[in-house]
Amino acid sequence: MNEKKAPRGRPRVRLSDVAAAAGVHASTVSRVLRPGADGRVSGEVAEKIRSMAQKMGYRPNSLASGLRTNSTRSIGLIIHDMNDPVYPPILSGIEAQLAPQEFVVLVGNTGYDLKSELELVDRMAAQMVDGLFLATTRLDDPVVRRCRDYAIPVVSVLRFSEDDFTPAVINDCYGGMRDLVQHAIALGHRDLAHIGAPQTLSTARERLHGYRDALAEAGFAMRNDRLTFVTRMTVEGGEQATRRLLAEAESPPSVLICVNDLVALGALRACRDVGLRVPEDISITGYNNIPLVGMIDPPLTTVKMDLDRIGRTAGAVMLDLLLGKSDPPSAKAAQRIRRIASTQIPRASLAPARTG
Numbered sequence: 637m638n639e640k641k642a643p644r645g646r647p648r649v650r651l652s653d654v655a656a657a658a659g660v661h662a663s664t665v666s667r668v669l670r671p672g673a674d675g676r677v678s679g680e681v682a683e684k685i686r687s688m689a690q691k692m693g694y695r696p697n698s699l700a701s702g703l704r705t706n707s708t709r710s711i712g713l714i715i716h717d718m719n720d721p722v723y724p725p726i727l728s729g730i731e732a733q734l735a736p737q738e739f740v741v742l743v744g745n746t747g748y749d750l751k752s753e754l755e756l757v758d759r760m761a762a763q764m765v766d767g768l769f770l771a772t773t774r775l776d777d778p779v780v781r782r783c784r785d786y787a788i789p790v791v792s793v794l795r796f797s798e799d800d801f802t803p804a805v806i807n808d809c810y811g812g813m814r815d816l817v818q819h820a821i822a823l824g825h826r827d828l829a830h831i832g833a834p835q836t837l838s839t840a841r842e843r844l845h846g847y848r849d850a851l852a853e854a855g856f857a858m859r860n861d862r863l864t865f866v867t868r869m870t871v872e873g874g875e876q877a878t879r880r881l882l883a884e885a886e887s888p889p890s891v892l893i894c895v896n897d898l899v900a901l902g903a904l905r906a907c908r909d910v911g912l913r914v915p916e917d918i919s920i921t922g923y924n925n926i927p928l929v930g931m932i933d934p935p936l937t938t939v940k941m942d943l944d945r946i947g948r949t950a951g952a953v954m955l956d957l958l959l960g961k962s963d964p965p966s967a968k969a970a971q972r973i974r975r976i977a978s979t980q981i982p983r984a985s986l987a988p989a990r991t992g
Contacts, residue, residue, distance in 0.1 A: 649694040658688045665689070709739050711954060712760040713769040714753060714779075718745045720898075721926040722943060723771065726793055729947020730769060730954075737955060739766070746772060748868060753779045761786045767954050773797050773804070774836050789957045793950045795838045796973050803957070804973045805950040807941040809839050809923075812978035813846030813893075816921060816939055819980060820891050821854045824989035825919070829862035829889035831877045831899050833869050840869075843895055843923065862889055866899055874902025882910060888918050890989050897922035897929050897938055904932070904985075915987035925981050937986035940979040949974060 651669075655662040660681065668677050668685045677685075711734065715723050731741055742765065746752040753772055757779060760768060767789040770779060777797045783790045784801065796804035820828060830847050833840035848858045864881045866873035874894060882888055892907075894900035900922030904914055912918050914934055922929060925940035953974070 649692045651694070654685065654689045654692060654694050657692060658685050660685065669694075707766050708764045709737075710742055710763065710765050711739055711767045711769065712742045712744060712756075712765045713771065714744045714746060714756055714760075715771045716746055716748050718743075722794070722924055722941075725943035726771065726947040726950070729944040729949075730793075730951040731947075732944075733948050733951025733955060741769075750778070754782055757782045757786070757788075761788060766958055767791070769793055769950060769954065770802075771795070773802075773838070775838055775841070776836070789954065791950050791954045791957070793946060797838075800972075802972070803953050805946050805953060806838070806973060806975055807946065808975040808977050809842035810846040810849075811975075812939040812941075812980075813843040813923065814850045815846075815978075815980055816923070816937075817847050817850035817893060818853075819982070820893065820919070820921065820986060821850065821856075823986065824991070825891045826856065826989065827862070827890045828856070828893060829864075829881060829891070830858075830893045831874060831881070831895055831903065832863065832865045833895045833899075834865065834867065840895055847893055861885060866895070869896045869899055871898050871902040871905070874899030875906045876902070878903040878906035879910075882906070882912075888912060891919040891921065891986065894920065894922050897924045897926045897936060900936055900938070900985075901929070901932070904936075915985055917990075919986045919989075921986050930981070930983060934985045935983035937983045938981050940981050942976050942978070946976050949976065 651665050652662050655665045658665065664677055664681070665685050668682045669689060713727060713730065727741065727743065734741060742760065742763070744756040744760065746756060757768065765788065768783055769791050770783070771793045773780065773792040773795040775798045780790060780797045780799055780802050790802050792802050792804035794806055796802070796806055817828065828851065830844065832844045835841045835844065851858050861884065864877045866877045877899070878892065892903050894903055900920050903920050907914055907918055907920070914920055920936070922936050922938040925938045929936040929938060
């Protein structure tokens with residue numbers, strides 16, 4: 637009985653095959669098809685080579701190219717939680733900058749686990765990534781130090797570290813939260829409360845400082861009994877923190893300023909469970925303007941971050957580092973950290989303060 641052999645794939649088209657078909661030297665084909673080609677080959681010849689390569693189905697051998705150029709054209713992006721809706725627009729912005737230079741982005745999910753982050757850096761270093769975007773950065777961050785040990789170029793997104801070397805592209809969390817609180821005060825709110833996040837994160841610290849300073853500018857003190865924290869910025873964390881704050885208070889605050897939208901959704905659930913109407917009995921605000929928060933009941937007042945611009949700017953910073961177009965990051969925070977402005981999104985969850 638004759639067994640049928642599985643069909644063999646087409647033989648791989650080599651760079652030398654394209655060169656022979658186009659009637660040029662292999663080095664000329666390499667110059668034309670190399671990412672970031674600088675135009676040293678005439679336009680007519682370059683177009684002939686590209687057309688022939690496409691017709692023949694030529695695909696570059698990225699492994700061989702990486703060994704020659706010491707570049708794998710790959711950059712890692714490390715995040716906390718793949719389900720967090722903040723990350724996809726940032727990734728899209730990064731890719732929009734990197735794709736024209738033929739870089740690919742490798743995404744690693746860590747589940748808020750420091751050990752996983754460090755192991756992921758080790759694996760990406762072993763894969764010889766050209767650089768790393770960190771969306772998990774802490775103010776004092778062993779992950780940043782591990783990247784420095786590997787001499788991997790790093791750009792932090794959304795958060796910054798307090799080291800003197802890591803460039804960061806972030807939302808202006810301080811200004812965004814300060815403006816939001818000022819808006820609540822302008823609506824007559826005098827009894828404000830805040831659900832914050834761990835102060836090891838620059839986002840949480842800057843939002844708390846924006847909240848505190850807006851109160852101070854209006855002549856109010858930040859009260860400890862109107863301040864609580866989540867360990868993770870999730871719906872569940874927001875619900876638990878709200879229950880704790882309400883249980884320890886003689887009366888609910890007039891407005892609850894939450895560190896982000898997910899925490900605000902948890903606060904909304906907790907308030908409803910204890911019979912508080914939003915915004916009739918208590919107003920609630922979020923931060924981030926994640927998808928669908930404008931469609932809940934009531935629609936959530938929040939702050940919109942320009943995540944696409946953050947991603948594109950981070951991508952541009954990374955390319956400048958890799959292509960040697962920028963100086964080494966400055967120790968001065970004003971030069972090392974780029975802040976992208978945010979936009980207030982007023983909706984029905986924040987109403988004028990109750991009177992009487």
